[in-house]
Structures are given as structure tokens and as C-alpha cells.
Amino acid sequence: MNNKIGEMAWLDLTVDNATEVKDFYQKVVGWQAEDVAMGDHNDYVMKSPETREAVSGICHAKGENADMPAAWLPYFLVKDLHESIAHVTKLGGELVTEIKQAGNDKYVVVKDPAGAVCSLYQKG
Structure with missing residues (x-):
């Protein structure tokens, strides 16, 4: 994906029952x-039925993702994560x-003053 700073770079859903939710x-x-x-x-990359392009991920809430909220989570691209x-x-x-860390990239999940969550994502 060729996203620009400030754009949504990805969309994930992390849940206990990822296989069922994927279905x-x-x-x-x-x-x-x-x-x-x-x-x-296995986690899952979900693809558009028309373009076959990746549109989101559905992940199991285990390992590195154990602390992720069970909600659709947009990842917004930022220039400097810190x-x-x-x-x-x-x-x-x-x-x-x-x-x-995700390879050379890094991200953090945050909550805004209204309580909505999103991830801030910096490419490495």
C-alpha cells in the first residue's frame, strides 16, 4: 500500500474467534x-472479491495481539510515532x-479523549 502521512494505512479486527469471524x-x-x-x-488477510486486493486483516487475540481491543481498528500513518x-x-x-514492532515498522494503539481507539503507525 502506498499511503501518505495522515491516511489510513490498514484496518484490522483482532478477536478471540478469528476463524469464525473470518467466515x-x-x-x-x-x-x-x-x-x-x-x-x-493463522491470521487472515481479507481480500476484495472484485479486485483481489487486501482490504483488512482479521487476527486472533493471542501472542503479540493478546492486548488488542476487539473492535475494527484503523491504522493511521504518522511521520514520527514518538x-x-x-x-x-x-x-x-x-x-x-x-x-x-512489525518488521521495521512500529505502531501503538491509542484512545482519543472521547474514548475511540485507533492505531498510530510509522513505516520503518
Whole structure:
């Protein structure tokens, strides 16, 4: 994905029953699932039935994802993760997770002052 700073770079759903939920969205929305090996289990990249492009992920709430909220979570691309985190806490938000690594990239889940959650994502 060629996203720009400030755009949504990804959309994930992390739940205890990812396989069942994956099946739900395949039938309801028409997405097609592709398995992604995650050590002792598979998560899923969900693809558009028309373009076959990846549109979201559905993940098991285990391992690195055990502390992720069970909600659709947009990942917004930021230039400097630490600077964005400083603004989150200064402006009345809070961190939901610690900073996590995904290859060379890093991200953190935050809660805004209204209580809505999202992830801030910095490409490595």
C-alpha cells in the first residue's frame, strides 16, 4: 500500500474467534480470506472479491495481539510515532498498548479523549 502521512494505512479486527469471524465476513461482505502464518496459528488477510486486493486483516487475540481491543481498528500513518504519542497524552488521550514492532515498522494503539481507539503507525 502506498499511503501518505495522515491516511489510513490498514484496518484490522483482532478477536478471540478469528476463524469464525473470518467466515462471517466472507459470507456477509463477500471477502476472500488468505491465511497468514503467525507461529502456532493463522491470521487472515481479507481480500476484495472484485479486485483481489487486501482490504483488512482479521487476527486472533493471542501472542503479540493478546492486548488488542476487539473492535475494527484503523491504522493511521504518522511521520514520527514518538512525536504523535507525545501529542496523544498532552491532548487528553491515552496509550492502550506499548509500542509494537512489525518488521521495521512500529505502531501503538491509542484512545482519543472521547474514548475511540485507533492505531498510530510509522513505516520503518
